[in-house]
Amino acid sequence: MEVDLNRLHWALEVLNLPPFVSINEIHQRYLKLVKKYHSDVNQKDSKIVQINEAYDLLKNYAKNYRFSFDESEFQKQFPKREHANRFKF
Numbered sequence: 001m002e003v004d005l006n007r008l009h010w011a012l013e014v015l016n017l018p019p020f021v022s023i024n025e026i027h028q029r030y031l032k033l034v035k036k037y038h039s040d041v042n043q044k045d046s047k048i049v050q051i052n053e054a055y056d057l058l059k060n061y062a063k064n065y066r067f068s069f070d071e072s073e074f075q076k077q078f079p080k081r082e083h084a085n086r087f088k089f
Contacts, residue, residue, distance in 0.1 A: 008061060011054035023062050030055040 012019060015029045030051065037047045 007057060011057045014050050014054035015058070017058075023059070026055065026058050026062065 009019075012021070015026065015033065017026065017029055033051045034048070037051060039048060
């Protein structure tokens with residue numbers, strides 16, 4: 001999967017996430033920001049569009065990255081199980 005790292009870093013900035021993040025953390029931050037910037041609450045439409053785009057980009061990248069390795073490869077890269085669900089952007 002060919003991904004522009006600048007776009008990934010932009011998405012992390014939009015969602016205010018650190019470079020080392022789990023899929024669950026991405027999802028939780030997305031839900032928090034969607035509630036804050038939803039058009040019924042806040043009329044800043046461009047912000048919610050950026051949030052949605054950033055979430056989709058990170059979610060798809062994490063999903064594709066996760067399934068590009070088999071379980072044994074993850075165990076080699078991440079000997080501790082809790083690290084197997086985290087991604088470095």
